[in-house]
Amino acid sequence: MAKTKTNTEDYLQMYRQMVRIRTFEDNANKLYLDAKMPGLTHMYSGEEAVAVGICEALKVTDKITSTHRGHGHCVAKGAAFKEMFCELLGKEEGYCRGKGGSMHIADQSNGNLGANAIVGGSMGIATGSAFTAKMLGTDDVTVCFFGDGATAQGLLYEVMNMAALWKLPVIYACENNGYSEYTRTEEIAAGSITARAEAFGIEAHQVDGQDVLAVNTLTQKLVARARKGEGPFFLELMTYRYHGHHVGDINREYYRTKDEEKDWKENRDPIIRFRGWLVSEGIASEDEIEAMNAEVRQDAEQAVDYALNAKYPDVSEVDMHVYSDIKHALA
């Protein structure tokens, strides 16, 4: 694994954030299985190194846009468990007062412009956020997360063209987890994903999305260059989702084998790999790591408890926030 100049605290922060994502998802999945969560949700487990490697290269004022599989991005960009679980359960204290839910969770305090239930739906938004940075002269960079499946949406090519023409500080981060829903990437993506970006004059890189340091090191470089006006950039991050497409997708053998899942989980898990590296490099001891894990676990359990007992928004909120200047749209 590539060694970098980041210091111990940064390494531990990356580890903690990956564990926080995994733990968040385990709890969310349990809430679903226990029929305590409304609707469905998409688990990020297995892909933690992507969100963390990238978001740890960003400032709070940098922006991200996220996807239907958005919990990982949200945590990685700095969100708190309590407001997240409240949102997943439709409670008033959620980031979006329960109005958005898992597929629309946003955390503007940390620059997360929101998950999106339209595949590819946030590609324009991310590019527009970069447009703002350029127009207002801030040096913020925006990262646009999307999946391999989303590369089929024409919107991507429209906005990459403009981002390239206008040199916008945006990084397109394609999380290639091998599948879109129940279909293998090869069946829905002709040619080469990175070549598509390059054809628009955009520098593109393919990177091991299970290696948090590799992701982080590369992203740091690109972010620095984007801040200087050398963007846009494109990243294809090779990764894997451990769960089904959504929590209800249990029988997966008709589209992928148990062996394949096992191989990724056992041999390429981003947390296990990074943990091993931290220990072998003497950055943390097994005990310290276990303590961190336990702390995160407890944090999550408390947040879940809190959220389960938190109150729903008052029904009078139903016609609030339709328009920013009209308190109740239907009054």
Place this chain on the structure above:
Amino acid sequence: MAKTKTNTEDYLQMYRQMVRIRTFEDNANKLYLDAKMPGLTHMYSGEEAVAVGICEALKVTDKITSTHRGHGHCVAKGAAFKEMFCELLGKEEGYCRGKGGSMHIADQSNGNLGANAIVGGSMGIATGSAFTAKMLGTDDVTVCFFGDGATAQGLLYEVMNMAALWKLPVIYACENNGYSEYTRTEEIAAGSITARAEAFGIEAHQVDGQDVLAVNTLTQKLVARARKGEGPFFLELMTYRYHGHHVGDINREYYRTKDEEKDWKENRDPIIRFRGWLVSEGIASEDEIEAMNAEVRQDAEQAVDYALNAKYPDVSEVDMHVYSDIKHALA
């Protein structure tokens, strides 16, 4: 100019078709200037070698989709002047009974699925036509004409992806005339147009769109391969439009110089070049060519006269053809 094995008759047919397009456009422009034509229209003059070079490589049952600048494609695919001028003037005997007009002219008898007033709007249609050929096992090939400006539409990348995955017999023919409306191509197209197709695994060629033989020779090869299931293909045809974006675009100097226009017209005109070649190769004499020109001119004038005097559709037609099975939609 590349020499080919096509015989004399084919050469003369190509020449005649180019002259027919130019003559059609000169008459259409005059109708506009004389305020005899409803609405606006977009002239194809200057780009004749593209439509003719390609369409002469097609069978009647092969399909094309066309654009807002569609008269050239329509003539090249075999349409008659009379029905075309009637359509441009909104007359009952027009190809579309006057309901479509210049921007929607279609001639299904010759496989022209229609002009389209939505830039890029026919990319899906062309690809779908190729889908039909594959599904029904005909060996028809479809050519999708569109401009350089249309390459900014995401739809192109969506359908190229599917065409590549499914090996559809479609040829994407990008008529790069250097401008979209009042904007130079460099300002709206990042990277390389052919590389964009190649990134989807599609074989792409750039070709001199003012050289009818070069266009025809290459297209013949690609059409033959597409019939055998080796498609799709992509062509970028470098060409130029002599008139403004539409007939009303008279003062063009704020976006392109008169010198530039002069250079293309005098030094790269596809008709002049091909005529010179025909004469120098002894395929036709100057007299024969003049006779051909005169014949076409007469044909056009007669068609214009006819169309000017032809009748408008009866007003009762207004709610016909909304649905194929309901004679009058509002009855």
Place this chain on the structure above:
Amino acid sequence: MREITLSQAVNEALAEEMRRDERVFIIGEDVAEAGTPFKVLAGLVEEFGTGRVVDTPIAEPGFMGIAVGAAMTGTRPVVDLMFGDFIYLIMDQLCNQAAKTHYMSGGKLNVPLVLRTNLGATRRSAAQHSQSLQALVAHIPGLKVAMPSSAYEAKGLMKTAIRDDNPVVIFEDKLMYQDKAPVPEEEYLIPFGEANIKREGTDITLIGTSSMVQVAEKAAEILAREGIEAEVIDPRTIVPLDEATLLKSVRKTSRAIVIDEGHQSYGVTAEIASRINEKAFYHLDAPVLRMGAMDVPVPFSPALEDVTVPTPEGVAENARRLMSGEMIHAA
């Protein structure tokens, strides 16, 4: 009579029509092996193969465009749009292309295409996966719009749609896929433009579409217990609309409520109410009431979502008011 689910009914309709007519094929995301997330198409790929049950990349505008072109050239696509909310993505291909081609070509080109999609909230799927967007397409001349209210209608209307030579949009209620209803073994078709009187009554007419037919029927049951005899009518297609049956009923009952799950403002209920007001005005004892979904984006939180859609109790309450002569809203 045997009972089958709405999901099975759609599946049967498709299978029967695909057996009858080789030109019929299905195209959409995860329609083949996965049989769509709602599993409606399960088994079809086994019978008809991947050549006729075609999995696409996540490119709605693209595959919709391909379907339009395929339909224009001799096949009969059934487009599967996973969620009704994605209709926004294909509006150009649906409304500028498919809907207008027959008219613009003066009746020469046909687009025999079925777009199957869905509607319905209260699934905790939030604002981008819960919309009921039938009003948008009903507004566009050239499209027909069917809204099946049970397995029986789902099968009969689908078969009719597939045989129709015009573009037809069918909205299935995604909450009804597992609902069973009696469906004959023998083949049957349900003609477009023929409303179904679900329940006869003399006091008030309840007109419901799709999901709202059940709501109207339940309201009628509540009202019957109170001695109010409601007539419940299901228009089955909103384009064409069976005005005659609606007017006949309202002339008898003198009162009407129109119920639809789309947003109320500028929605389906406005059109139906307006037609009744215009054409049965002198028979009305009270204003025609409209009940649509609340004019707010669909909220995720169950506490809020449930109040956004019409309920049997709400319909019954409004019916009582109309019956009691209470002059609602009238000054």
Place this chain on the structure above:
Amino acid sequence: MREITLSQAVNEALAEEMRRDERVFIIGEDVAEAGTPFKVLAGLVEEFGTGRVVDTPIAEPGFMGIAVGAAMTGTRPVVDLMFGDFIYLIMDQLCNQAAKTHYMSGGKLNVPLVLRTNLGATRRSAAQHSQSLQALVAHIPGLKVAMPSSAYEAKGLMKTAIRDDNPVVIFEDKLMYQDKAPVPEEEYLIPFGEANIKREGTDITLIGTSSMVQVAEKAAEILAREGIEAEVIDPRTIVPLDEATLLKSVRKTSRAIVIDEGHQSYGVTAEIASRINEKAFYHLDAPVLRMGAMDVPVPFSPALEDVTVPTPEGVAENARRLMSGEMIHAA
């Protein structure tokens, strides 16, 4: 008072707001040097530069998405959509993203964006360049919709729109760009949701939107000569809709005709008529009549196109019928 054209009025509104607020910018096709095909923006790029008058490639979904993201992050885009017919292309970004972001985020994110586009037929521009699609966006909660009827409204509503923190869609009548009207030199804004009584009258209320206000006024003149005093009302915004003013008028006149240039079925007239029917039912002496554009794609042929839109004579004729007590359509 000085008179300026609608085109100049829009231009002034934009220039004033861009001077007032640095965050305001214009984005669209050929908006800079070309100043749009209708020349409405002429001169703005000279004053504000290409950084704030931004020419885009032909990628409507893309630049609309960019505008949404830009608006979410601190700028105030005015999106220029060349023809209202292209709204189909941006529906996802407009209706799934812009319209819902404020609500889905629980009020935390704003999208202060103006979409300027146009409507109107009889320009011989055929089916894809002549539509009046206001009904589609008026149906979507979260959007405001303004329909200026003269230069005065065009300026005042545009300025209000730019200062609004919500997404606003403005439809200009493309046939009115050269029409002059008195417009004060001093700054003024027109608040949303306030209808304008263009002409007072006692016998019948004519409610017209945009282009149809003039039609209503002309009808009122015809009627006045016959002793019928029509009140003409321009709602100015259809979302929010100034119900109070409309109802007050109808309670006085007891009769109303609603006129809009969108297709009649499932269109704007249905909503306005329904609200009047619901809320002023007991004051009505006759059914509220609706006059929209004919439910057919807009035909190219002048012989057909002119009969598809409401005319002053048609409105006057319907008014006479209502006045004479003729029981239109009533059995």
